[in-house]
Amino acid sequence: MSDTPVIHGSTKKQRYESLVENLYQDVYRYAVWLCKNPPLAEDLVQETFLRAWRSLDSLQNDKAAKAWLFTILRRENARLYERYRPDLVDIEDQSLADSDDQEPDQKMEREMLHAAMNRLEPEYREPLLLQVIGGFSGKEIAEILDLNNNTVMTRLFRARSKLKQEFALEPDDDET
Amino acid sequence: MNEIEFRKRVLADPGSPDAEILDAARQNPLFQGFLDQAQQLDQNIDAIVSEPPIPADLHAKLMAIPATAESADDNVVALPVHRKSRWQALAVAACLIVAVGTTMILNQDNLPSAADLAMGNQALGHLYHENPQLAAMNTGELEASFTLAEINSVMMQAGSELTNASLPSELPVRYANPCLIVPGFQSAHLILQSDAGPLSVMVINNSPVEQEYRLSDDRFSGLVIPMEKGNLILISEQPEALDTYRGTLTASVGWTI
Known part of the structure; x- marks a missing residue:
């Protein structure tokens, strides 16, 4: 909850x-x-x-x-x-404009992650945002999105897998 | 717990790992490293979603909603019930107008400049272009109303915004479009369902006219009002509507440019 x-x-x-x-x-x-x-x-x-x-x-x-x-x-x-x-x-441009106090590497990492989040398909991005911004449980997200809990948890897993793959240039965990 | 199961459960919710996940991580440095990475990723995501600055006046606007909404609800209740039928009759009369001259009758002692007059003329001319919308409103075919967000998605294209969140409840907006009223300038055209029938509100992102002035032709009456960064034009088939809604509308339109 x-x-x-x-x-x-x-x-x-x-x-x-x-x-x-x-x-x-x-x-x-x-x-x-x-x-x-x-x-x-x-x-x-x-x-x-x-x-x-x-x-x-x-x-x-x-x-x-x-x-x-x-x-x-x-x-x-x-x-x-x-x-x-x-x-x-592009909200990336607006929000990052205020973060000039970051180190260049940090800023670049943020930009990459931000771009990766923007590229996520809505079906993956939406549960992720509900979890991160709203702090909702899988069950609550399932109710908001009218999905079942297992589907939500799978989409959350895939959302982060895709971000890890793009952001950290790691193998796609989705394929494991 | 095998590695696939561990990764799936961690990536589904790195922020709230259960006891089983924590135990598995304690027993396997690779698992612990993966959990740490996932939590770091979530910290970065959290930082990114927190970046958009909250508008400074949003809190005040939201706190003001109960007062403005109740006031708007009172006004909605007060609307006369015969409004539609009266305007249906006028719509029939309006449809009989085939050719329209847009001669302006000016009520001011100091005449506006020729450029200002030309803009008023263009605004009146635009109304005839939108006659199908007006007719549809008068016959009740155009009943859907626009939300504040929809209205502002149009108004923002003219560098303006509707700052009064309860206005769409008080005066339902039946039409909203980023029309081209004066060539070369961004503008927005709203048609509101007022107590006196359709009321056009045009916002044009051009130089404010030198002075406020009235205009009219055989059918419409209008008011051209210079504002901070452009012009607000009100046009109605009922001249009294202009004065009735002038104050509300000038107070409800702001500029974002």
Whole structure:
């Protein structure tokens, strides 16, 4: 189970504010990777929290809040792409621009890994991001992606195998 | 545990190795090395996914949602129920217009420059180009509404953004497109479902006009408003709609360039 904080507060507004306080940064980070466009990600996050506010009463278990928000976000992103194919920017360029304090080797490694993550097929990248950003268990990821747990664990294994292969130039573990 | 099983389980979740994995790693230096590598890889992934900076004002925007959403919901409830039928009748009348002149009637004492007037003329002309969208709205065929993200994916192409997250609830956006209104300049055209029927909102990334001015022709009335880094143009078939929504819309449009 991910470490979603228990949301305290007796009123709807307090519950909502706790959600924002504890989760908005993770939701935004996931949104950036999902739509690959930071300004669009910001809008998606606002849309997500607007919908969350309106249906907050349907959230029975506060421990499931993060998975619930991520699911809303994924749905909003899918709605967006049903109607639009906005120009995507390479988030690699934007995010790495702020990391000039890194050593050149470190920076190059990061760039290689970042590029490798961008090249991952969505079916592998999505569970990986849910695990790393959301801290979700395999079972939670399975519920969010509507897959079974074994499939999720296999995809997580393959995602990291592909990254290791590209990033560290090691033999593909997937073939072992 | 054999090596294949060990690798599979480690790579599926290096951050939370179970006791069996840890035991196997303790007993085999090669396994321990593999586990260390996998955990290092995850640290690097974690650093990368944490890199995109969080927008400074996002927290405040999200905290403001309950207040703005409730206000928007109140407004939605207050809409008159006969809105659609009234505008269906007007749509029929609008369809009868075959040829349209776009002569502008100016209400200002100080006349705008010729260049500013030309832009207003182009904006009015564009409305006739979009007549199918307006007709579809008036007949209720165009009922889907755009989300904030969809709207901003269009507005960003004109270097602008909708900063009021609850506006799409208050004034549903039925049409959004990065139209070419003034050649050579990026622009966005939204058509909102207002209480007074379709209300066009155009954002053009060109030089702000020297002064705000009104324009009209046989069918439409418009307002050209200079903003920080471009122009906001409101056009409606109901002149009163311009003043009704002017404040809300000027406060809801920001610039990203």
